Amino acid sequence: MKVWRGLTLALIACLVLGVAAAQDPTTMRITWWGSQDRHDRTIEVISLFEAANPGLSVEYEFSSWGDYWTRVNTQAAGGQMACIMQHDYRYLGEWQSRGLLLPLDEFVASGVIDTSNIAPSQLAGGELGGQLYGINLGSNSQAFMVDLDLLAQAGLELPANDWTWADFEEMALAIHDRLGVWAIGATLPDEALWKSLYLGLGGWGSNVEGTALGYDDDQPLIDYFNMIMRLQDAGAIPNQQEATEMADLGPEQAPIVTQRAVMDYRWSNQVVAVWSAAGEDRNFALLPLPRVDGGAWADYMKPSLFLSNPSQCDQPELAAQFIDFFVNDLEANDVLFAERGVPVTTAVVDHLRPNLERAQAVMFDFLNLAAADASPVPPADPPGWGDVLNNVYDPLFADRVLYRQITPEQGVVILREEANDILSANE
Numbered sequence: 001m002k003v004w005r006g007l008t009l010a011l012i013a014c015l016v017l018g019v020a021a022a023q024d025p026t027t028m029r030i031t032w033w034g035s036q037d038r039h040d041r042t043i044e045v046i047s048l049f050e051a052a053n054p055g056l057s058v059e060y061e062f063s064s065w066g067d068y069w070t071r072v073n074t075q076a077a078g079g080q081m082a083c084i085m086q087h088d089y090r091y092l093g094e095w096q097s098r099g100l101l102l103p104l105d106e107f108v109a110s111g112v113i114d115t116s117n118i119a120p121s122q123l124a125g126g127e128l129g130g131q132l133y134g135i136n137l138g139s140n141s142q143a144f145m146v147d148l149d150l151l152a153q154a155g156l157e158l159p160a161n162d163w164t165w166a167d168f169e170e171m172a173l174a175i176h177d178r179l180g181v182w183a184i185g186a187t188l189p190d191e192a193l194w195k196s197l198y199l200g201l202g203g204w205g206s207n208v209e210g211t212a213l214g215y216d217d218d219q220p221l222i223d224y225f226n227m228i229m230r231l232q233d234a235g236a237i238p239n240q241q242e243a244t245e246m247a248d249l250g251p252e253q254a255p256i257v258t259q260r261a262v263m264d265y266r267w268s269n270q271v272v273a274v275w276s277a278a279g280e281d282r283n284f285a286l287l288p289l290p291r292v293d294g295g296a297w298a299d300y301m302k303p304s305l306f307l308s309n310p311s312q313c314d315q316p317e318l319a320a321q322f323i324d325f326f327v328n329d330l331e332a333n334d335v336l337f338a339e340r341g342v343p344v345t346t347a348v349v350d351h352l353r354p355n356l357e358r359a360q361a362v363m364f365d366f367l368n369l370a371a372a373d374a375s376p377v378p379p380a381d382p383p384g385w386g387d388v389l390n391n392v393y394d395p396l397f398a399d400r401v402l403y404r405q406i407t408p409e410q411g412v413v414i415l416r417e418e419a420n421d422i423l424s425a426n427e
Helices: 002-023 036-052 065-077 089-097 105-110 120-124 148-153 165-179 191-199 219-234 240-245 268-278 316-328 330-336 346-355 358-373 385-402 408-426
Strands: 026-033 056-063 084-087 142-147 182-184 204-206 261-267 284-287 306-308
Touching (some): 036 268, 036 316, 056 065, 084 089, 084 316, 089 306, 089 385, 105 316, 142 268, 148 165, 165 182, 219 408, 261 268, 268 284, 284 358, 316 346
Parallel strands (some): 026 056
16 A cells, blocks of 8 residues: 555656646747837747747847848857748858758658648748758848839829839939939849849859859949949939948838838838838839840849758757748738738738738739749859858949949959859859
8 A cells, every 4th residue: 555655646746747847948049130010020929829839938039131140140150049040042052051050851741840831932942952941931022112102293103114224213313303302212232133133134143053153244233333323423312421321220211211212122021111110101112123224024033031940959840830830820920911021821821811901912912913024033142142242242342333432344343353253162
């Protein structure tokens, strides 16, 4: 009897300890960049996930785009990365090549991440070397956002979808002459516009092998920067000093929001945040990028961004569960509401469509338009591309040209020599 009593007490003790252990809090970290609107939505979804997983505490870190990559690279060097990170198509290949990301294939195969409602083409952007390193959070494309009311005040009509950079320059000068405001903010030197300039001509920033620049003719880039400088000299866009002062402004302070500009260059997934900051009563339209005379569409359907699982994570399956929740859960997506782009899960798209607000409806319609004519998705940026951007394109080319230290003709020589030297390491 005493033996059985002892066993019973031991069993009860084990059960109590087991319950206590099950109730011990588990902590997992997630990090992302974005606007305040994105922060608020993401934090609310984190709360929903915690409620569905008692005992779990999700710690989160967020920042602006510029600060984000400095911080996560520092964390990676110190072995202190979050378990889930928001990732970008621009850097996915580089991070994978450094061994900083875990493939997600085993979690897809086991059903932890459900991809049954996601088209293979929507997953392809996150695949490298036949393995999946990021789950696409939405389809995305570049766009020019236009304030229709200010455009009407200038006596101008919305251009056709096949407009050119020459059309853009003519309209920009007319806007400034008639309204005294900028035509667009300080976004024209953006490296994505450099790459898309050549995409419309059959090229890209880098070649397929990632060993050199992806075009041979520098003249379109020379012409493009000469146009930027003409518009700066005319006061139709911010000069370089004003552009530097505006570099860290969030969507809430964007010139199109404060009506200091009629247009804005954005990725389509940013439209919701910008429209939200401007106010629901504002009237905006989206246009595809202007194209080079004789060129094709410069837009392409890009994965807006990814959720990835860093290799330093000690809870990869729990991280995969969160990714699945973020992508597939209908209640979570009621909160997210396509802020990161048009969702890739068909069940989520069907669920959201009847309740779209104006900004979402415009974005969904624009993506449908872009999908019909967009150029093929180019390859992910190769290892070393971040070095090209941070140490060559911006400081040695764009900044020096726009501060009038060198001519565009001199700048493209430096850009080609330095970029090719960096990318040749991939041979």
